[in-house]
Amino acid sequence: MTHAPSLSPTSPALPTAGGFFRRFRSTPSEPDFAKRVQFSSPYLPYLFLAPQMAIIFIFFYWPSVQAIQSSFYLEDPFGFGSTFVGMSNYTDVLKSTEYLGIARFTAVFTALVTFFSLAIGLLLAVKADGIIRGNATYKTLLIWVYAIAPPVAGLMGMMMFDQHIGPLVKFVGLFGWDMKVGLNYTDTAAAMIIVSVWKQIPYNFIFFLSGLQGIPVSVREAALMDCRSGFRRFWTVILPLLAPTAFFLLIINTTYALFDTFGIIDVMVKDKAANNPITLVYKVYMDGFRGNDLGGSSAQSVILMIIVFVLTIFQFRFIERRVHYT
């Protein structure tokens, strides 16, 4: 579990984000006829694609269609049939002040987790990149955290923020903050954000570091001659060249904050008093599997799907335009 990938600049241990997303672009910048393969039968390529398509259909489209379908029905909690209710699952959800409150928290949570995990990951990567001696140890130590499973991270977070033994609670207590994780809405939210950010930093660190190491040394040296301020050099040369990596991570981190923080949230709020902050995904789970409201839960997942869809389109349309791929 503690295996860290090697990060030497020569080994292609990590895919570059630029190459990863270039495939999705609608207009390929250069035609690569040389790579084009000729098939003897026109059906052969489809046969090769079939396994991948099968997986996508079975694990993505089919459940999606199921979710959309059941979002129009009111399911009997004990499985004795369902009643078609049209859009009322949606209207119920969207009228609910509780749901809108959770949506607002999810937006704040996602924004903060994405921002801080990207910013701290970048900061650590820049610092690690500057280290010459002992950098392997330093990198390994930073990457380690990534090997921790989300529920375990949540559990560790719980211990750090425990009312009686949590060192972080004691630490902030020194400044007069009586932190009550699991009881106080804001305190729980803070703890959730901190643990989620902590968990995601190593991932961002790895990508930013490999991105930094992909910037040609001579370009940095040229900048060194053209600009005396290191801060300005970073903003005008290094960061723009990191943009493909940063854009890739922005999408991955948004998805992470929206969905993959489930385990952390679960550990932190399960079996706790009510009025704790939760995100939309957790609400889907609560209503569907705790509340047995499968129809409402399905409607929520469809809404979530639309949100992610719109967000991704927005990111590709408006942010990727400013990304320079080398």
Place this chain on the structure above:
Amino acid sequence: MSAINITNVSKIYAGGVEAVKSVSIDIADGEFIVLVGPSGCGKSTLLRMVAGLETISKGTVEIADRIVNDVEPAERDIAMVFQNYALYPHMTVYDNLAYGLKNRGTPKAEIDARVAEAARMLQLEQYLDRKPRALSGGQRQRVAMGRAIVRKPAAFLFDEPLSNLDAKLRVSMRGEIKQLQKRLGTTSLYVTHDQLEAMTLADRLVVLNGGEIEQIGRPLDVYHTPASTFVASFIGSPAMNLLRANREGNRLHFGSQTLEADRLAALPTDLTVGLRAEDLRVAQAGEQSLTLKIDYVEELGAQRLVHGTVDGKPLTAALSPEIDLGETIALTIAPSRLHFFDTTTGKRLTRLTDTSSVIREQVAALEPAIS
């Protein structure tokens, strides 16, 4: 004014490897100096120490009478052209040229004027809006040059700037660099491993070997009077032939073959003799000669390189393509064209009176007739 003085500069890496050993070079204002040597000779390290990209372990570097050992690269008033151009890939050509000026707070109007001037000089005007990836290798190299020019620095530093170009482009860019440097009169330090580039560009060239200076001099002086066997074999193509010889009086024995020269009395009996391939010519009947057993021939068009052996030792001669070649050929050389080196140290040995002074005497003898 913007002279560069390199005084006893050494580079010692962690682990004790000495890449540059106490090198001193004084570069006059406006001079074009080429550092040349095989890879690993320390030429790039020396250049990077002048640029400020490597720390200076010992000694001082002065640019325009200011010791710059502890001065940031951006404040040394120098501009560098890198081997792989090192253009900012996310900036247009205009921004690439303007970047250094913007960071120095140059007024917008002045930036525009300087970029326009550099673009005109380098014929980059129609490419100013392009990104580097939309340019050819030669154009990128021009942008890299332009980035150096717009800054109007005290000195240009070139780190093998032509190595990434194809042979034809290299020749034309070489000419452009030379002309540009002459026009601007900016002190330049140029690193290359290509002796032809060194010969054609340099006002003076510095031949480095193993971190030490082998010879500093004008290209033709270095070519005609190499200070060591290393310089002799490095400068000039094909490399100078070096043959071991035994001296007996004024006779030189190459194994079983013999050449006779004059004024050799002061030389040691065991020595290395240097013969330029282009100084060798076919011997007329009755002339003293060395017999070359021909192995193979390289046709260069204007001349042909004949490779073979003299008494088992390799020798190359550059001959006119009109000459018919058999199995062997008798070659001779003007005795004044012979070079002599110490067999153990490789250092140049001078005869009683050096050839150059003979030439000077001849010129002096001619002068009254001219005037």
